Amino acid sequence: MFHVVDTMSLAREDRFEWWCQEVARSAAPTRISSEHAADFAGHVGMLSAGPLRATLMAFPTLHSERTARLVRESDPETYELALVLNGTMSVAQERREVRMSDGDFVMWSSSLPYTGLVSGQGDGARVARAVVLHLPRTSLPFPDHRAAALLATGLTARSGVGAVLDRHLRAVLDEAPRLEEAAAAAVGETTLHLVRALLATRLDRQDLLEPETRSAALLARLEAFVEQNLADPGLTPQAVAAHHHISVRQVHQLFRARAETVSAFIRRRRLERCRADLADRRLDHLPVHAVAARNGLADPAGFNRLFKREYGMPPAAYRRSLPRPPRAQRQESVRRSAMTG
Known part of the structure; x- marks a missing residue:
């Protein structure tokens, strides 16, 4: 359910190519370039928890581009929701561009062309860290034209449901190596409920949420309040x-x-x-x-x-x-x- 791979276990000349292949496999085929390609030091943790697929990534500065041709050739029809853990992430899609930093969420669609730039920051740090949730389009409770309003926009994790989801994801990542299958499935369901609640709140369409999602989101808020x-x-x-x-x-x-x-x-x-x-x-x-x-x-x-x-x-x-x-x-x-x- 949780697998970790470090490029340092590979031959130097194979590291960057492996990274590009892994991004294509876990998300969607994408053109990637980096000034660190000759000696690429990256870390990937892949979590499969019931209905949830997530990837924890740590890597040096890189630029990515998903072109219209790549979309036509292969499209998993997912929304990618990333939480920036360290560094900065810029995403451009649908004639919008946003730059996010530590503790922010950003979303893009595999079905539309986009570009992205991710880099480390602060104290000379070269490594960026992010967790990316791979969300099937059918997993969200609103139509694509509604979700399109959220692409390449700022989704804060500093208050409300965003803050709850932020803390939840960090806790999940800490415990991922020890999660058993039944517990992982429950964690995956809870995570998706929180994602739906965050996006519905941002769209001001909480009325589209199922009662189960509303209850799960409220319970997560109660638990976060207790923890604090x-x-x-x-x-x-x-x-x-x-x-x-x-x-x-x-x-x-x-x-x-x-x-x-x-x-x-x-x-x-x-x-x-x-x-x-x-x-x-x-x-x-x-x-x-x-x-x-x-x-x-x-x-x-x-x-x-x-x-x-x-x-x-x-x-x-x-x-x-x-x-x-x-x-x-x-x-x-x-x-x-x-x-x-």
Whole structure:
């Protein structure tokens, strides 16, 4: 379901040709040129999750062009939705051109000619990173003439559904190597629901969304709100409902799709954050109770019981069971952590 290939495993003279072939296979035949073609260092991760196909790409500056002739010769009839993770991406299609950067979405169609330029940026970085979702035209709930209004336009990921989809995709990429088939299929469905919600919102045509898509998008917003507010001891189902202007009953109904109550979800994510913090060497200077408090668990005794029930040992014992560097190295780690905030 998730396969990774690095061009550095290939002979130098074969790397760029392989990259061009891989783009043609995963998206559509495209003319690609790069000043780094002689020694092309690229990284590709391919994810197949139920109905979703996605490609994570890291590569040096390149220029791409899909001509009218290439469209006539081969057309998978997809929309390509890219999230820029690092660098800049310029796309021109349908007499429009847009330049996007880190944290932006941009969409183009395989059925129309287009040009693109992608490059790294900042601190001399040469490598750009992006995740591209390959969306069959039939997977969107509106006709092609509606979708055409979104091609080569700015789709922000900094607020609303865009921000939720951004965080969702980054989490999916982090967990992709460990996803089992059933979980991957569910993740793929959720991702498509969020994509539809983002595009429908941009078109102001939420009325075209199916009820299942609306519910999935709202649930993702609730989960994102929880993730952002785990440190707040007052985070409750009531607080989640009030923030989103819905009833507590609706919150519970939405979380039934996860086979987990909202309270259980909050508790599990807090414990997972605590466990990660206890394993983080940069936080060795924090007492166990402080680790719990920074994740919204203000009762030390209650935290100890919850942690032991979940992980089989008290939090202090868990921290002691982890390998630790020498004292001098720990002190340097703490010093650097304090300097960086």
